[in-house]
Amino acid sequence: MKFSFVLIAALCVFVNTQAQGQRLKMTPERPYIGDTVNLLYHPDAALLATGKPIKGAVYIYDTTYHWNAVDLQMKATDSGYTFTIPLTADKGLWAFKFRAGDAVDNAHDTGYIIMGSVPGRQWKAAYAGYGTLRAKRYELGIPQYYTDFQISDTAMFFWMGQEIGYWRAGRTFILPYVKARALSERQAGLNPDSSKTINSAAAYMLKAPNLSQKDLYTLALIFDQYLHKKETADSLYKVTSGIVKKQADYKAIQVAKTPDERLKLSEQFVKNYPPDRELDALAGIDYDRGVYRNIFAIYIAKNDTSVLAKYINTCPFSELALAYYKMVEIPYADWKTMSAKDAYSFSQRIMDRLAYLKAHKPEEFYYYTPSEFIEYIDKSFRYNYITHATILKEIGREKEALTQVLKMQEEWNYSNASLNQLEASLLEKAGDKKKLEEVLHNSVRMNQASAQIIDLLKKDYLKTHKDTEGFDAYLNSMKDAHTMELLREHVKSAMIEREAVPFEMKDLDGKMVSLAAQKGKIVVLDFWATWCAPCKAAMPGMQMAQEHFKNDSNVVFYFVDTQERDPEYKEKVKKFIKEKKYPFKVLFDNGDEFYSKYAKLIQTSGIPFKVVINGNGKIRFAQIGYMGSPSGLADEIETMISLSK
Structure with missing residues (x-):
């Protein structure tokens, strides 16, 4: 019986891989661990229509049950894009995705997937990777791989059971296994408390040797939340006092009555406890929103800017975005109460940290390839980059500012009026008339022109015209007709x-x-x-x-x-x-x-x-x-x- 499940799963996966619109073809058609697979990808129409470079990513689930995201090194040929993947024995599943600009091809949400196998059975991590990838709500896979696709809790239970049964992975997957079983039984009108499957799994795990703190805490959660055996749960919580104390201190932060008390507890928490991604997730501890957000928000509310120097190298990425908004965008760009010189000290420090993170991707962003993570940072800070370039211009670093602006235009393509205005002013000062003219016309074409850009165009118009009587018609002639028609219909x-x-x-x-x-x-x-x-x-x-x-x-x-x-x-x-x-x-x-x-x-x-x-x-x-x-x-x-x- 066990062999038949494996064989059926293996056949299903290979058929699935080859039936994906024929856009991703592999040789050999049914590879095994140890083979090197040659792949040929044909971009779909949506990707080709963007006119943007075709990029590929592979998300690999290894035999230690961790995901790694890697950029594909693809070669463009007359037949499509080619690349090779070695199916090494330390990996169990490979999931591919292709993109161009904002267009994504993941086989219409069915996935381009190779499950590792050897003749007659799936390889270690193949079952678990296939299950966790497709059950997004369990938060064990690649969150952005699928858009809407989700397998049922019954299916998740099956895949976890296969991995546990064939590869003795109970310590790693007992919690999602129990959760999936409990949800399935509740949906069937049964009581998980009396589930033989869940009780057997918990009892078997409890007798296992050399249980880690994570193993023991996981068991405590199962006996507490799923089997409701308080006495056993409490005894397990006692031997996991470290994470239990950490969780209690975390909860104390959340219920603190005053900002000063919350700040004090948050700072002490950071000093006392280093992050542990897997254990923290089990205990419901969120360093970002639950700890560092308090620190940054309260420091900033007190107008104490020392928080940046104190925590910039340890805080989560999202706090950098908050710090930039509160410490640079609002006082410098919005309220105009901060000079460019003062704003630069904060802005440049954050930009330096971003550059470091681009080269040293934090562990919590495991689901991004290096290039995807850089794009994620750039997208998150795309408006802040314009502010930083403006600051550079105002403190006299025009060449550096122009270099950044030109790089930003590769992404914005004249679709931001503030960036267009900044580039125009830098080019005017640099005396680059040819490039300036291009910026002015593209700004109007995209309907992203500032008043200053219009004035520059008017000034240029008057060089060949006696007055501005025909200027409006001249201006309208530069605008993209389709864009203007869409605007009129929208209005x-x-x-x-x-x-x-x-x-x-x-x-x-x-x-x-x-x-x-x-x-x-x-x-x-x-x-x-x-x-x-x-x-x-x-x-x-x-x-x-x-x-x-x-x-x-x-x-x-x-x-x-x-x-x-x-x-x-x-x-x-x-x-x-x-x-x-x-x-x-x-x-x-x-x-x-x-x-x-x-x-x-x-x-x-x-x-x-x-x-x-x-x-x-x-x-x-x-x-x-x-x-x-x-x-x-x-x-x-x-x-x-x-x-x-």
Whole structure:
């Protein structure tokens, strides 16, 4: 019986490998451990359509029951992409994935998989690898390999049982084996407490020699959570006092009543206990969210920046992202309260740490290949890289900044207005007119142009034209027609028709402005606040939109200052508008009276909040947020106004 299960599994796997759309072919067709497999991959249409390089990864499950992620070294040929894989005896399963840009080919979520085998049976780790890879919820495989595919708990129990039965892997897999069995029995209406299978497995394991702390703690969990035998569980917890004490100290952090107490306990925890990924996972200990997040959040709230120097070399990767946002992005990029020189000391330290991590992938990211991990870091920090390059420019390191910008454009491809503006300013200073012209035109083509880029284009336009009368048409001719059509369709789909809320608000000079007085006109309301970074970031785009309608007396823009916290906010607003030289008509909300009414009417929240009202007093558009492109925002507002007419 045991042999027949093995043979059936082996045959199924080999058939599966060869039936995967014929995009991955291997020679020999049924390889064994010790063979070197030659593979030929034909990219599918989705990958080819991206125009991006084809990359491959192999996720290997070894006979110590650990995953390793490796970049494939593939050679492009007329027939496809070729590579070889040696099926060595220290490995049990190989799972392949191919990608180009964001497109991924994993055989339509069925997997490209080779299970290690020898004649008549599967090799060690093949069963376990096949089960854990396809049961994502058990968190023992490669989390990003499948998108939606999941095997049942019964299937997981089968694969764990095969590995345990044939390769005596009970110490490693008894917990997922018991969990899968318990879930299956509950689904069948049975009580796992009285399960002969679970009781037998636990009793057998309990008698095994030389049990480690992990083995004993695993058994304690099984007797506690699945068999509900408190006396046995407690006796096992007593002999695993190390992890039990660690877990208790971790729980104390979570229930601490004050930030100071939580900080003290978190810092002491880091000193007392080194991370142990497998044991920590069993005990429910999360160093990231449960420990280091407290340390960084509380230090930063206290405005104590020493946390970076103190913990940068030991903290989880995600805390670097939090530190950059809180210590650089907000004070330097958003609030403008930090100089570039001061921001550089924090920004560069984090960038140096990222460079180190790229070369020394942390153990917890086992499921990424080296290149995937670098891409993961770069994607996580893609906006921060722009900020860092801006800092470099401001402290006089233009060449270094330009080098980084050019590298970033390989990924962004002119789809970020801030990056385009930064590159344009660096190229202008460097005197590279040819490259500058390319950036200006590509920025407009992608509809990711800043006001400064538009000004540079206008300046260039005036070299060959007597005035700017035809400039708008010239600008529109550069924009991608398909992109503009998609924008118009997107805006049109968001049209609404609701009665606008009548308002009366005072402007900067104390003059009362009402909606009733604007009858017959298109009214654009932009709700903003001095503390709102996205609101202020959107203003250059709003200025461009307002400039477009400067000769149209039937279109008016009002910038409604709302939700202010500073008692002197009116003076603060006046100063901001004057410094930025914005030609805006600012109105002061009564606290947040009219913002609240409009937000309630639209059933939304947050600022910036833009509302377009037609000449009949009907709201036609309402939009929350800012996507980052001044020219894109201007085109959206212009389209809304055009459709509202």
